[in-house]
Each structure stands twice: as structure tokens, then as C-alpha cells.
Amino acid sequence: MQRQNWRSWWKWILPVVLGLNGAVMMLAPAAWYPAVPGVIQTGPFNGHFIRDIGAANLACAGGLGWWALDRKQVGAVFVAAVFLDLHAMIHLITPFAPGCGGRPVQDLARDFAGVFLPAIIASLIVWRGLKRKEA
Structure with a gap:
């Protein structure tokens, strides 16, 4: 019985975390900007850009939430995973790019929980869902 509770x-x-983060990014970008570790090092405050990424996070939360309600909706997670994976690739490449910081190990470690882990989880959901459809 406990296992079923875990599954529920x-x-x-992930959709709740992405949704909350996206909502704060859209509603209070000036408060979000200094509150998230490492964000200040990525460049000057740009409220429009932060709201754009917040909107993308809300869309990802919606897709993942749809899947949480109906596990057959792997396509909804696929769209979320595309954004999350592309965002993670940017964070993977940027620390190694000339003029972009030069602290790759620290940057990658800092970004693991908030950038790479959501992308990994969403991609695994898609991969597992596609494997189920093949079976």
C-alpha cells in the first residue's frame, strides 16, 4: 500500500516545482533574480527575459502535470523535455565558452538540481513512456 502512495x-x-518557480519568475522577477544562486553571474537583470523563461517553466509544468493526471500523455512531457533539455545544454556549454565565466565545475555543480535534474527526469519519463508504447 505504501508503494502505491509513493506512486501517487x-x-x-517536478510540475509543482517548475510551476512555482515559473510563477515567481513571472510575478516577481526582481525578487527571483537575486534569490536564485548563480543567476546574478549570468548577466544583468532583465525582467522580460526572466518572465519569458518563467512562461516556459509554466508550460513545462503544464505538460508534466497533464502526464501526472494521465500517464498516456507522453507527448505532453516530450514538449516539456525538449525545452528542459535545450536549457540544460545551454548551461552545459556556456561555462566552457570563451568569456562566459571560466568556472565550469562550480557552475555545473550549482546548476545540477535546478537545471540538469529536471531535464534528466523529463527525458526519462519520455524514454520510459516510449518504451511502454513499443511493448
């Missing part, structure tokens, strides 16, 4: 709530963690 774990799938909501």
Missing part, C-alpha cells in the same frame, strides 16, 4: 504523489514534484 512523486509524479507531482
